[in-house]
Amino acid sequence: MGGPLSGMSMDPKARKQALELVTYGLYVVGTRRGDQKHAVMVNWLTQASFDPPLVALALMKDALSTEMVLASGDFSVNVPAADQLEFAKTFIKRPRHEGNRLGGYEFYTKTTGAPIFKDALAFVECKVVAKVDHGDHLIFVAEVVDAGVHREGGPLALRGTKMHYAG
Template identity: 50%
Template sequence: MDPKAKRTALRGITYGLYIIGTKDNEGVNGFAGNFLTQTSFEPPLVAIAVKEGTRSQKQIAESGVFSVNILESGQKDMVTAFFKSLQPEGNTLAGYEFYTEETGCPIFKDALSFFECKVVDKVEKGDHYIYVGEVINAGVHREGDPLTMKETGFYYGG
């Protein structure tokens, strides 16, 4: 297989760019994620791939929960702040205010909307682990167009 053709073809998959909230006994965390898709209407299920061995992956494995924050078009700076490891300062991560609801994972006030998930299945293969989450809570802060990978000019995958 031609590696360049493979990379180009796989980068043709369209993605959003989200802040995924996680937690464990030591606190909360958030990371920029894009491997996310809805997999079922009833029950409402999503699948997310998380890089194996990261703090966030370990937190999801331990807690069995995560949140997904849908960002608005133009919030490239916000998502970029979550490309690195973070420590909470009060009720902020990377300077962005959050609160918690059902799962205890961060929900960001600046996000368009959010949903929270309870892990119901997992696949631990490859360099990313896939977690299937049942949506147990959701909310909308405001209307708007979601941020996409294409808009940012970032590439992840391939």
Template identity: 45%
Template structure:
């Protein structure tokens, strides 16, 4: 297989860019994620991949819950702030205000919308864990166009 062709082809997959909220007994966290898709209408399931061994992946594994915050087109600076390890400062992560609802995972006030999930299954595959989450809560802060990887110029895959 031609490695350059493989990379080009895989980078052609379209992705959104989201803030994934996590928690465990040590507190809350969030990371920029893009391996996410809805996998069932009824019941509502999504599938999320989280890099194995990261703080957030370990928090999802131990708590069995996560939140997904859908960002608005133009929020590249916000998502970029979550590419590195973070510490909570009151009700702020990386300088962005959050609240919590059913799962206790961060829900960002600046996001377009959010949903919260309870993990119903998981699979370790390659360098990621894949979590199937049942959507147990959702909310909309405002209408808008979602942030995409293409808009940011970032590449992930290949």
């Protein structure tokens, strides 16, 4: 593989603008390594297959969460409600882990051992089935092995938060 495939003529401003127009949600990905639990806010996450049910998640290569997913082979995806931006933002910086709380938010574990936040609208638990190692993020392809809905509501979106993670 190797060098960049992008043409010399590509306008970097247009690339950034176009990629920032992609619509994203915001999610809290829960990870574990032994008894250690961690969670991180992400937007680069999507469903990627119906059968089997797969998701694709891109995690920064030097992130603690990446190390932990590589070690455990699983993670949870927690979907915050539209009014839970503060909850989601807690997980941009490494949250403090105390007992059954991360960043002050209570979690429980179910099938994989990855933390599941009861405050979130819903969750899926995933087991890694493949990895793509090409850019500065590692892309995990993972099968959904459990799921739950805590309450009804609309999900949090990246657009409108004034934050960006694209370009």
